[in-house]
Amino acid sequence: MHASSHYPVIVLGAGPTGLTLANLLGVYGVRTLLLERNASTVDEPRAVSIDDESLRTAQAAGLIDEILPTIVQGYGVHYYSWSGRQFARIEPQSTEYGYPKRNAFRQPVLARQLCAGLQRFPHVDALFRHELRQFTQEQDKVVLDVEHDGKRVVLSCDWLVACDGGRSGVREQLGIAMSGNTFAEKWLIVDMLDRTAPFRHTRTYCDPVRPAIRLPGPNGTVRYEFMLKEGETPEYVLDEQRFRAWIREREPLDAELPIARKVVYTFHARLAERWRQGRVLLAGDAAHLTPPFAGQGMNSGIRDVTNLAWKLQEVVHGRLGAELLDTYEAERKPHAWALIKMALLIGRYMQPKSLLGAMAAQWALKACSLYPPARDYVLQLKFKPKPRFGEGFFVPCQAPDAAVKAGQLLPQPKVELPGGRRQLLDEILGPGFAYVGWVGQPLAPEVESLVAAFGMRRVEIVPAQDDFPWPLPPAEAGRLLVRDCEGVLQKVLAEAGADALLVRPDRYVLAFLSRRVQGDAARLRELFRRHGAKIG
Template identity: 40%
Template sequence: MPVAIVGAGPIGVTAANLLGVYGVTTLVIDRETEVIDYPRAAGVDDESLRTFQTAELVDEILRGTIQNVPLKLFDGGGRCLADIRPTAQDYGWYKRNIFMQPRAEAVLRRGLARFPHVQVMLGTELRELRQDADGVTLRLVTATGEQHEVRAGHVIAADGGRSPIRTQLGIALEGRTHPRKWVVIDCAHDPLDAPYTALHCDPRRPYVCAHLPDDHRRWEFMLFPGEDADEMLTPERVNDLLRHHVPDPGVVEVIRARVYTHHSRIAARFVEGRVALAGDAAHLMPPWAGQGMNTGIRDVTNLCWKLAAIVQDGADGSLLETYDRERRPHAQAMIDLSTTLGRVISPTRRSVARARDWFIRGASAAPPIKRWTLEMRFKPVPHYQDGFVTRERPGTRRPAVGRMMAQPVVETADGTCRRLDDVLGPWFAVIGFECDPLAALDAAELAVVARFRPRVVKVVESRAGRRHHDKPCADSGTVVVEDVHNELRAWFQARSGNVVLVRPDRYVAAMTSAEELGDALALLAGRFTGSRVP
């Protein structure tokens, strides 16, 4: 078995779908038999939707998703401090979207049925994991007590915040646990006309109110010292919490209520031999930025193509080490953002709350800060500088290497408009803007290109005419597309180079010219095989 995934939550099943698309034989193991239905993630961002697009499940997930949802920050008097409405779709999707996690998980699980090479073992618990130089042995126990062993080349530990695998490997979970607990209440029959997510910075009791799909709403209330968590979940106390915010709590149907403790923690390392931690097994963060699940999705988007390259393309095992170097710093940045937002919402001293409100209003009066806030530019964007990437050219104003490639709409030869990724396919891609990206390469360099099995794409300007479409390319399989909205022109012109190598996770591994592409690909091919070190 090339890859085993322990944990069939959203991170594990997303990983399994990606590996399924890549053609990797995979086993998914989980001790539970059904999707967990209690309150968890409610937000899915543009990067995660792009991953679901690669997994060919985004349309079905969007059927149960509210897209382009504003985020508002209110003071204790109900006055709006900030109204965050990011409308840009740099990666092809809106940045803030609200969904029901159990429903999305069901879609992801059904998606696995497409792949005869992906097997799912539910109701099965991992008891022990042993690894050696050649692979990993997993000792499993079924719900009926049957024991057996499975041998895997690599393991993805997506087994949650209390990860038994992380514990067995002796990997520390560094950081802190926050002292205040929060009660989370999911309701049906939403009586409010408030189609947004609201962070209420009310010193009397900070709370969150989020509009969910299908007439549902989520409430999150801070608990004070001395308040008993179990008591706060009784119907009487839940009604007490809601009665200050809805006209008639009796109309609201409480579906579930749970108490959560928030953590800001990260694993000391994400890779141990042939085992990689992902999702909550690797990092835990407060929910305020809505990035816990999304950060886990980024993990497996980065990880799975590397495992596929090792298993199927003979890539060197050192490629797995770049997962830790690329993902750990960004996961920490997301933890820091979530922790900071928690500090903004949670003060209960009125003097501190007034100072915070004054500061936010004053800062928001400055146009640059207002734009920075409204477009959600405070969200850390991954920039992989130490991993499977080349060096960016000195003096580059807007570096592209190590950052996610834009995803505009392009038009194919038959006149169909499609998102760029649907043209690139799920694996590597070489894109040339208004040039044949392979035209300057000799036979040896073309052989290096073939090492990555890329889709080769030539982008021409909007309404360029048949002369540009029909010009022969070095690779007869090159796909020619039009830059419908002139977005790729702007993207390339703001950076240095007209050719990029795009990784399967849609990050730019190299940006160069057609004349220098051979050198860049030779460097990356060396890292791919382990014959050259970064």
């Protein structure tokens, strides 16, 4: 590569957020440059939990077969009182989006897998040991002044996405403030290797004397987290003899394990006041800082770029206007904040300030577990805020009581192909927009023109109770026939009072369509026109 190279998109930062974005842009065919100031991807096990939505994104990026064998799928959390007795547990069993809700992973392994995934794309470049010094925005581009091994490199792009972490230099140069709180409580993290204790679930010790967490991971790893008391210094708690004694109290088999990492951290609950300024966008920790108690920090960053990648594609390829990028913050920011609030609520249980407070919180959770609907709400992690938008690029749902509305992530059941093979829905939908409707149903002319203009895949579904039509209709390019063998899509359409739906590339419902409701197709067409689509 030579100086003054220009890219449609430059991604700054090779953490999980930036690497995921670069892979998605690779899938979408967008010429992209990833810049990272360090010599390689991170070798520290920072995040340890990856959720079902992030695994669905890995599926979209074409890397799920590499990632699944290296994680622990479907772990739960067991809560213990100050006396060491278990008083609650969360073990979600549902796979609404195609994968278990909670999974343990090693961040260095994931980062290497994501980095290796970029080699599939000749139109995606990755440059390490390249540090951004400053940038300027012009009317039609962003110009970056980059340093590489003491030499200056000038680059430019149409769009710069800053995935450069909680201390984002890009955010600082833009003068974007962070609102929210930084908390006084500090925690010690100890990552260890070669565990022999087989218990696979997280143990959370809600002990006012010393709140603690034990998180088993893949390949014999285990993490301990201990809350520091007021006045305790990092030097005091990082003393190996001291924290090994704390570990011995929780699990004697872990006490003498080799140490991979030990660090003291402070947690934050903060949001950037703006996520876009001109041609620069913020994602991941640059846009929000999440307390660790719900394991959603990295996952929120992956949600950011899942939302942003397809929008960048549509803008770069000229199918939609730059105003589409304004929907990124509008859609993502409220959900990111909802997850931060959930993490803070969980944190209150995990770090009680007194024995009386611990007893009150734990008795409340015990009482809740006696009522089956409430118990299911907790055990199946239904208290986690739904991935659902209040405003953005979608046609609002006309059925407010539907479980899945427009602007919400569509479930991912398995569907059956003619011949009996079953696949996850997204493999059928393909990487772009898709139409999903009953077999043999004609499309309104307005919908037909959108399907054609955006190259939408047309997926026609057969109800679970029916066989495929015989003889099978002739195969057509961009048109697939599947059976809704689990009945999930039938339920979604029935509750919405719809005959069909359109799905965005990030698998959120774009619109429901019904032959019985006037104006569905017109509202959909107007949405695209408002965002710069040139359709007949």
